[in-house]
Amino acid sequence: MSSRKPIRINAFNMNCVGHIHHGLWSHPRDRSGDYRSLAYWTELAQLLERGLFDALFLADILGAYDVFEGSIRLTAEEAVQLPVNDPFMPVSAMAAVTRHLGFGLTANLSHEPPYLLTRRLSTLDHLTEGRIGWNVVTGYLDSAARAMGQEGLARHDERYDRAEDYLALTYRLWEGSWEDDAVPRDRERRVFSDPTRIHPVAHEGPFYRCNGYHLCEPSPQRSPVIYQAGSSRRGRQFAARHAEAVFISGQDRVAAARFVAELRRDAAHVGRDPADIKVFPGISVVVDGTRRLAEAKYRDYARYASPEAGLAHFSSSLGVDLSRFALDEPIDVGHGNAIQSAATSANGSGMTRRKLLESLQLGSRYPVLVGNAADIADALESWIDEADVDGFNLTRIVTPESYADFIEFVVPELQRRGRYRTSYEEGTLRHKLFGRGDRLPIYHPAAASRR
């Protein structure tokens, strides 16, 4: 490995059919419709481990995209993240056929009880021997809140207040309830666990209460690797305080560079090392043996894309029914709300529905790189060097083809350039990311919960 920063790759995915590149489920080679089968997941995990990916990152939502046209018509027809199965359930099967691949799992703290979620994540951290990350989300879908029996979505800032309280409780359960030497497993002395080294957590927060022991003995990482994806100001501050990996999307290289600089500065302000946060933009890649073949592949993919379905997805992200605008009518979705940055970056000035549809490359707002291995490697290196990011969340356009192509063409090129691992390091997901052991560093807020 050269002294230049290595490039890390996560597979960006979801336990559903249409994830980012809408419409591509209809491509004859796309297998995303097989998401219900175990073999789909175990074969994917094995492929990603052959490609020496850091992790499989599984997004999630708990509601249906019902804003566009005030219905789920396009959402259903194009399988826009509906149906969507639970992201935790296939993990142990994938872990059983791999040894190094990490799993970044999305769980919505607005709806998952913290006492149960901490146990679920600890259990997976045990079963995977320390390969689990938690993508902390607060949710943004009104339809999810309604499905959960609430009147509607909580305000954005209240969701982050909740998140602070939630994490405070989970850190206490993960880090403070069982001491490191609480479980001697001593058959001779008949002491499986030492009751003097297990402590109840008495938490009385503004939103969450708990009075009990963590149900699990300490797992390899204790707190899972904390992932986060908020791009609002409050979200960025939350990430600066808690996150070990941050995903960004829908930004160009310049905007990303600015965001990353601000994030690392915020992290330093709260006493963390700016390098303690790995940043991963979402990116899509169409690659083949030659530029010409890659471009032909792109054109083939484009025949199956559904920009309208991308618009339906985007409508729910904005909370604005974009079907209400005439094709060339200027779109103003307002400012000062939770998804302001997303709106602004896609909106620009003089945005219209026609322009939006044209910008939805392969049914998505993600940047798509097209070219031969050297083209792609050049582009990724530029991103890393110019925007100070640490790697990429690689989407699937056609699955598993998009990942397989990347592994066949791009990984060897990056390895030749000394910018991609040639074998896995040993150890937990956290140790692989930071090279400093299995647990969170002492200046992370979780460490305050330790005894």
Added chain:
Amino acid sequence: MSSRKPIRINAFNMNCVGHIHHGLWSHPRDRSGDYRSLAYWTELAQLLERGLFDALFLADILGAYDVFEGSIRLTAEEAVQLPVNDPFMPVSAMAAVTRHLGFGLTANLSHEPPYLLTRRLSTLDHLTEGRIGWNVVTGYLDSAARAMGQEGLARHDERYDRAEDYLALTYRLWEGSWEDDAVPRDRERRVFSDPTRIHPVAHEGPFYRCNGYHLCEPSPQRSPVIYQAGSSRRGRQFAARHAEAVFISGQDRVAAARFVAELRRDAAHVGRDPADIKVFPGISVVVDGTRRLAEAKYRDYARYASPEAGLAHFSSSLGVDLSRFALDEPIDVGHGNAIQSAATSANGSGMTRRKLLESLQLGSRYPVLVGNAADIADALESWIDEADVDGFNLTRIVTPESYADFIEFVVPELQRRGRYRTSYEEGTLRHKLFGRGDRLPIYHPAAASRR
């Protein structure tokens, strides 16, 4: 298979160390301390499938046994269901290495949000191709309620009122939200799902509300096989209405026969076929090639048992600190409460702590059968024929030895007698249990939620 009722066996287990037979974790051959590893679970599943077991049944609790001595001293030292990991997490790994074994999973409806639990169970039903059952529990531990941030446990009858509302909602999500032909997966016509065949569930119950679509397309069984274990009058009525499999424990053959007759009569009263409920008493077996070897094995096991740990477990079941009684002081734990039947059956007349300790055979209140294959088969056949039960929930005393011994010695004997399957039937867990297809019958209350 003879015309006499076949005997069905489930492995009774839990994602923890000490489950039923407390103290046996310290036996040199016991592997229960390896519960954190994937191989422990995948090897167990393969063993049970070689033994043609119906299912692996995983119990669960969400609190610590802290009633005995007002502490977790014995609970920790003897690992009495603490630590306890999540029962859902290892399932997909086990499913990937088996084809027929079912999975009965405990989830506590007092604490799991119904919208999320329905998705989790549907996801597993998809991944396992229809091998999932849900053991519906309402919880009985004050310590669990406190850990979940509540003041304490809800009243017994209120818990069952909640359970009725909870099941009503989950049935609507599982059975009514997506029609059978809602997902054509038609690439040509670009219709993955048909929006006219997906329906929102608007539920306004006394305890639960929901306004949204089920997130999953129909799984093989839709509603998982419904397991239940309540032995109170209210619990039995709930089971009569909803359950497809009922577990009973701590009862002798006569008491079991009475309970089963009442349960089947209750089921008939609500319009179900009495044979629609399979009943499984919990049972423990020590078997070897000869009676003498089996008795020696029992004596060896007994050296490692902890009756005191069994008493700590029982104290939490009763909600009464049994350590407060002198050894020969009469114990009266009161009547008319939720666990009356458990208390009565163990209590009898003139019960003392000394007698209780003596009755905790191998650290448990479960009946232990000891003998050669013919002895065990005789006893099991008598249970089936006299108490009208359908099979057994086989505990582990030493794991996986208890299951392996049963498969080596008892299964072939039962097969010789024509009372045990010699190969699996094809199909889902429900079809294997009842031979009438994958879905609940039309006179089950869930069917009312269908379109």
